[in-house]
Amino acid sequence: MVLFGLLLLPVLLLLLLYFIVRPRPINIPIKNRHVFITGGSMGIGLAIAKQAASEGARISLLARSVDQLQKAKESICQAYEVEVSIFSADVRDYDAVERAINEAGSIDVLVVNHGVYYVEEFETQGLDVMKTMIDVNLMGSFNVIKAALPLMKDRKDKGPASIALMSSMAGQVGTYGFAAYSATKFGLRGLAEALQQEVLENNIHLSLxxxxxxxxxxxxxARKTMPEITKIISSTSAGMKAEEVGKITIQGIKSGSFSIPCKLDGRALVIATAGLSPQRCFIMASLEVVFAGLFRFVALLLQWNWYGIIEKKKITEKKKQ
Ligand SMILES: NC(=O)C1=CN([C@@H]2O[C@H](COP(=O)(O)OP(=O)(O)OC[C@H]3O[C@@H](n4cnc5c(N)ncnc54)[C@H](OP(=O)(O)O)[C@@H]3O)[C@@H](O)[C@H]2O)C=CC1
Ligand SMILES: CCCCCCCCCCCCCCCC(=O)[C@@H](N)CO
Known part of the structure; x- marks a missing residue:
């Protein structure tokens, strides 16, 4: 009887969440669709492009350096038989972005991946450097989405479309040395949550x-100039290769996930910071409900650890002076 009761509760929870999760689960096809990637000329953006190309998508890349774009195009075309177009524009220049997107034509999957990061304590980092991060990472993302949205709404096949934004773990937890950068990446989450409510009726689905x-x-x-404390705190989560992040990004977009973590600890961080973000998957939703308290506890342990590290470093720095 007790056993029956214990089993019934989780089943009821799963069943309830199965019916109430909003937006509803969705699959977003990649094959034969047009994937437009900002910052696609190198790093994570190029890895996303290669993964999409390997799954038969038509690729467009946007970045500033024509040289680098050309190289990226060649490396994709060498490996895959897909169409690759390149566009040189600075995401801070709305007119240039709009021209590029209009030329590229209607987009099915928009990956807003471009970004810059300068890691330094708030007190020594110049306001000009902070402003650059805000202009590129945040305003640049607004520019790209603003220019692409009308065309995306007008897309021919009306199949499920995606706008995926490249945040960072530093966009889920404020991290020493990342004040301005974290602010831009937290900003993307607000943008994504709000915009999802507005564009769902157009069958457009947001991912972070x-x-x-x-x-x-x-x-x-960035690593060379990173404060010691930043190195220690950011190594709480092991580093990854761009190719792995590229694969996970395309996988996450295809499965229509709103939040896309990159590893197991990332999944824990998504649960710990779930807040009021949408969750389309009823199983993940159940885990969030059940483990919220436990992961909050783990988060507090991490803060205890991090503040301990910071305190120790500051004491040894003072002794040196
Ligand atoms: N690497 C990391 O440790 C992590 C990175 N991220 C995020 O992932 C994204 C990609 O990072 P990563 O691959 O490391 O970056 P890279 O610096 O290796 O590549 C950045 C890309 O963005 C383009 N870009 C930069 N500034 C502009 C601009 N003003 N206008 C148009 N394009 C621009 C670059 O081309 P060009 O310079 O020619 O314009 C390049 O294609 C960023 O949003 C970053 O914040 C998130 C977590 C961790
Ligand atoms: C409850 C479970 C907790 C799980 C562990 C949390 C670990 C957080 C570490 C934060 C690291 C931030 C790195 C960002 C790097 C980046 O964005 C680059 N652009 C930097 O160069």
Whole structure:
């Protein structure tokens, strides 16, 4: 009897969530569709492009450097028989972005991946550097989506479409040395949550990807200048290769996930920071409901650990002075 009761509760929870999760689950096809990737000329963006190409998508890449775009196109065309178009534009320049997108034609999957990161304590980082991150990462994403949305709504096949935004684990938890960067990535979450409510009727589905530190051309210089404390805290989650993040991104987009973690600890972080984000998968929704308290506890343990590290470092720094 007790056993029956114990089994009934989870079954009821699963059943209830199965019916109430909104938006409803969706699958977004990639094959033969037009995938437009900003920051697609290298790093994570190029890895996403290659994964999409391997699944038979038509690819468009946008970035600034024509040289780098050309190289990216060649490396994709060498490996896969797909159409690749390249567009040189700065995401901060709305007119240039609009021209590129209009030329590329109606988009089925828009991956807003471009981004810059300069890691430094708030006090020493210049306002100009902070503004650059906000302009590129945040306003640049607004520019791209603003320019693409009318065309996306007008797409011919009316099949499920995707807007995927590249956030970061630093967009789920504020991280030492990442004040401005974290702000831009947290900002993307607000954008995605709000926009999802507006474009669902157009069969457009939002995704946010949350990678840990990833080996890319852009990360090399960032690692060199990173504060010691940032290195320690960010290594809480092991680093990844761009190719792995590329695969997971396309997989996540296809399965219509709103939040796309990149590893198991990333999945735990999604649960710990679920808030009022949509969750389409009733099984994940059940895990969130059941494990919310436990993961909050783990989060508090992590904060205990991080603040301990910071305190120790500051004491040894003072002794050196
Ligand atoms: N690497 C990491 O550790 C992590 C990265 N991320 C995020 O993933 C995304 C990609 O990062 P990653 O691959 O490392 O970056 P890279 O620096 O390796 O590549 C960045 C890409 O964005 C383009 N880009 C940069 N600025 C602009 C601009 N103003 N206008 C148009 N395109 C631009 C670059 O081309 P060009 O310079 O020619 O314009 C390039 O194609 C970013 O949003 C980043 O924040 C998230 C978590 C971890
Ligand atoms: C409850 C479960 C907790 C799971 C562990 C949480 C670990 C958080 C670590 C934060 C790391 C942030 C790295 C961002 C790197 C980045 O975005 C790059 N652009 C930087 O160069």
């Amino acid at each position: 990807i949350f990678p840990p530190v990833t080996e890319t051309p852009g990360f090399e210089p």
